[in-house]
Amino acid sequence: METTSVPVLPLNNGLWQGCYNGRESSLHQLAPYVGKLKSGMVNVLLETFTRRGDLVLDPFCGSGVVPLESILMGRATIASDLSPYAYVVTLGKLSAPSSRSEALHAAEDVLAQVDELSPRIHLASIPEWVIQFFHPRTLQETLAAFQILKKREDYFLTACLLGILHHVRPGFLSYPASHLTPYLRTRMYPPESQPQLYSYRDLRSRLLAKVERAYRRPDLDEDWGGTPYKVFQVNAMLLPIKAESIDAIISSPPYFGALDYARDNRLRLWFLGVPDWRNLDKALTANQKVYIPQMTQCVAEMNRVLRPGKYCVLVLGDVYRDGTTRNTAEVIAGIAHDVSHGQLVAEGVYSDEIPDIRRSRRRTRTTKIEKILVLKKRPRRTQLPSPSFPTAVAEERLAYALA
Ligand SMILES: C[S@@+](CC[C@H](N)C(=O)[O-])C[C@H]1O[C@@H](n2cnc3c(N)ncnc32)[C@H](O)[C@@H]1O
Numbered sequence: 001m002e003t004t005s006v007p008v009l010p011l012n013n014g015l016w017q018g019c020y021n022g023r024e025s026s027l028h029q030l031a032p033y034v035g036k037l038k039s040g041m042v043n044v045l046l047e048t049f050t051r052r053g054d055l056v057l058d059p060f061c062g063s064g065v066v067p068l069e070s071i072l073m074g075r076a077t078i079a080s081d082l083s084p085y086a087y088v089v090t091l092g093k094l095s096a097p098s099s100r101s102e103a104l105h106a107a108e109d110v111l112a113q114v115d116e117l118s119p120r121i122h123l124a125s126i127p128e129w130v131i132q133f134f135h136p137r138t139l140q141e142t143l144a145a146f147q148i149l150k151k152r153e154d155y156f157l158t159a160c161l162l163g164i165l166h167h168v169r170p171g172f173l174s175y176p177a178s179h180l181t182p183y184l185r186t187r188m189y190p191p192e193s194q195p196q197l198y199s200y201r202d203l204r205s206r207l208l209a210k211v212e213r214a215y216r217r218p219d220l221d222e223d224w225g226g227t228p229y230k231v232f233q234v235n236a237m238l239l240p241i242k243a244e245s246i247d248a249i250i251s252s253p254p255y256f257g258a259l260d261y262a263r264d265n266r267l268r269l270w271f272l273g274v275p276d277w278r279n280l281d282k283a284l285t286a287n288q289k290v291y292i293p294q295m296t297q298c299v300a301e302m303n304r305v306l307r308p309g310k311y312c313v314l315v316l317g318d319v320y321r322d323g324t325t326r327n328t329a330e331v332i333a334g335i336a337h338d339v340s341h342g343q344l345v346a347e348g349v350y351s352d353e354i355p356d357i358r359r360s361r362r363r364t365r366t367t368k369i370e371k372i373l374v375l376k377k378r379p380r381r382t383q384l385p386s387p388s389f390p391t392a393v394a395e396e397r398l399a400y401a402l403a
Pocket residue numbers: 033034035036037038059060061062063064065066080081082083086234235236237251252253254255261283284285286294
């Protein structure tokens with residue numbers, strides 16, 4: 001695969017650095033995710049490449065930063081990811097109740113059912129690697145809650161629960177463990193000298209506090225719930241979306257298998273009914289051997305569903321492995337040109353420094369430079385300029401895209 005040299009564009013990343021996290025909707029912090037985008041960056045990309053009422057697609061939605069920011073900004077959205085964890089967290093954010101009191105009421109309801117069910121939960125069939133993270137009574141309550149929430153199809157509270165599953169801090173359910181990836185920190189926090197960290201942690205106070213935190217900066221005005229959305233759990237190589245029905249694609253595809261989306265979320269995935277994360281990592285475009293052929297198919301799908309004259313904006317990182325640097329943005333630009341027969345044109349690449357060090361596979365280092373590849377699908381010669389659609393019409397556009 002040839003790479004394409006793409007002009008580097010100047011970028012004012014001051015627009016999303018610094019204090020942006022203090023202003024974002026706290027729903028963005030519902031649950032952690034490796035490779036999560038900065039909501040401030042997504043806000044600027046949506047502002048630049050879309051209009052109110054547009055239909056925005058993110059086929060690798062992860063924790064749902066693009067779809068959530070889209071509906072907060074009045075853009076209809078279709079989100080998809082192959083990981084059940086990504087699916088639940090994204091749907092949890094988009095389906096959040098419109099008020100704190102409604103969310104707390106639902107949580108109280110669930111907790112009353114947990115009180116009844118949890119003493120009857122048997123731990124004999126639970127794998128040892130899961131048992132070691134929790135006090136037995138906390139684990140009974142957590143298992144009961146997942147069971148009840150599944151039955152109620154309550155994705156918001158399920159996402160809240162996933163968000164407090166493991167961490168070092170006392171507001172979380174596990175014994176001291178890492179937040180992003182599940183490993184216990186018994187050496188740093190020995191049970192002999194800090195036994196209080198290994199005692200029972202009640203679900204009730206922690207879940208209610210989590211719901212409160214989710215509504216700290218709600219940003220949910222009276223329009224919340226009015227902007228249409230759809231979330232899928234499908235492979236981006238085959239999207240259940242009509243051709244030329246999407247106004248903009250904003251997404252962050254995997255970069256040459258640099259991050260382990262399934263392994264890093266294995267404990268959360270287990271509670272969602274995925275017994276072995278390895279099968280999911282095999283299915284994701286998480287392996288450098290399959291990266292080029294699978295991304296070729298994904299880019300072909302993105303080109304198929306995008307309307308002519310519209311933008312596909314991809315946030316990508318370079319990957320250093322075994323002494324070689326892969327300029328992912330240039331590779332994807334080359335793929336886009338080839339699979340679209342020149343219809344997807346790379347207008348340029350913006351560069352942004354990633355401030356935090358992200359965990360990645362051994363022998364792999366993701367660069368601290370994140371690149372934003374801007375692809376534009378050539379307009380049809382006879383195309384009329386498209387009007388700005390009010391949100392009411394976005395509902396019809398979503399229905400059309402999914403029909
Ligand atoms: C860089 S992450 C996206 C992060 C997301 N933008 C966020 O802010 O949380 C890439 C995502 O691609 C998903 N993924 C990898 N291969 C996929 C495939 N073939 N089809 C669908 N999703 C895939 C992974 O599960 C992961 O969530």
